[in-house]
Amino acid sequence: MERKVIICRCEEVTEEEIREAIRKFNLKTVDEVKRVTRAGMGLCQGRTCGPLIERIIAEENKKISKVQPFSKRPPVRPVKIGLLAGKEGEIN
Amino acid sequence: MNKVVDVVIIGAGVIGCSIAYNLAKKGVKVAVVEKKIGLSFGASGTNHGGCPLQLFEPPVLELARESIKLYKDLSDQIGYDVEYENVGSLVCSVNEKQYPDIEKHFRKKKEEGINVHLIEGKKLREMEPTLGKDVVVGVEEWESCTVNPFKVNYGFAYAAKKLGTEFFFSTEVKKMEIKKGEIVSIVTESEKIKPRFVVNAAGAWSCKVGEMAGITVPIIPRKGQIIVTESVPLNKRWRQISDADYLTTAFNLEAVKKSKDPRIKLGVAGVFVQENTGNWTIGSSREFAGYDNKVTITTVRHIAKRAIKFIPKLKEINCIRIFAGLRPFCYIDGLPIISKVENPGNFILATGHAGEGITLAPITGKLVSELITEGKTSLPIEPFSFSRFKNIKNINKTPV
Secondary structure, eight states: OOTTOEEETTTTEEHHHHHHHHHHHTOOSHHHHHHHHOTTOSTTTTTTHHHHHHHHHHHHOTTOSSOOOOOOOSOSSOEEHHHHHOSTTOOO | OEEEEEEEEEOOSHHHHHHHHHHHHTTOOEEEEOSSSSSSSSGGGSSOOEEOGGGOOTTHHHHHHHHHHHHHTHHHHHTSOOOOBOOOEEEEESOGGGHHHHHHHHHHHHHTTOOOEEEEHHHHHHHOTTSOTTOOEEEEESSOEEOOHHHHHHHHHHHHHHTTOEEEOSOOEEEEEEETTEEEEEEESSOEEEEEEEEEOOGGGHHHHHHHTTOOOOEEEEEEEEEEEEEOOOOSSOSEEEETTHHHHTTOHHHHHHOOOHHHHTTOOOEEEEOTTSEEEEEOOOBOBTBOOOOOHHHHHHHHHHHHHHOGGGGGSEEEEEEEEEEEEETTTSOOEEEEOSSSTTEEEEEOOGGGHHHHHHHHHHHHHHHHHTSSOSSOOGGGOGGGGTTOTTTTOOOO
């Protein structure tokens, strides 16, 4: 893979930035890569870049047998705050 | 493996890492033990990164004031950008009846030496067009900041490591060996560490760590849920906005107990922080649900409803993520515990920061390092002492 390749398209994070962060902080999980680089923090929440980051971590850190994927959080798809709030007076 | 160090810190959150950094800076040999695989998997990774000075009450206010000052040059000091931004803060109300409370808040903050301004609703909307028509009055000040909490956690850890601190991840403390009123070793699955001092900075788990040392640390996990939105253009003036109800839900446990409002019961008061990237983080809530950190729709609905009341345009903005974190809450008085313990004599507590851990991390690290190396602190910490629980009967009795 070319170093300038963008891995996270939502947040425009390059492969080089991700590898640098992994080396600097000895990152072992995709969640940590996200926290340091913002990869996976965008609209798609790591659906595209998650598996790629897992592969990069595995390449950088040969000792890890299985890379922990992104922690899963709601919502599955982006949803308007207005929809989350529901109608006036409605709660449950 | 047997290891000898000066200080073992249990917990690598912002509090533990700040303590590690401050000690390492003084040449102290530190080991940090963390049960999770990496950093920010607890409360340090599930918050807004907001440090709103005007929301602090004495005696914590003095700590917050000093801590926010320390944040100013933290990035330079640790050699890592924690994204400090002097964004100020606005506390406002959408309830006409709250007007006297806001005025009272304003006068009190002024007396406390914070440069606050009271601004009417109409004027507020002129200054910040995103605020809704329901907003009646607000109080602003410009000492407050926001930081990137992840960067604070990683930055402190990085700087501590460079100064020789050792980190043990995926390492849970199993046992403490105590002899003659002193902790002589910390036992984990893979390590046995012999320290001179042990610091309990285990956040919502600090009560469990306390048990291992034979003491009751009156902390329970308090759950907070936060909605994250997509990135939108930055607000013109205020990017750290709080609902006046926060003063009740965060600090007045009695009022929450008495309230019949289901929103207040869930501890929901609006806190809206717009990150430098344009994403809004929308909170806040306070629930006692044990160690369950799942997102719940009822609470989220209350938070979202409240958000739209203050900033109506949020209605049309996408939520991309919702998370919940567990904060260490002292169920006796809601105050932090920054203190030595009488027995074991080499045990130090740095916990109970509740929703204020990010704001208070720099000062807590400084004070605890002073406590260990000098035996005294540059700010008074008596209000946060462990001995304040001495005469509490049924200290084990939690509110839920």
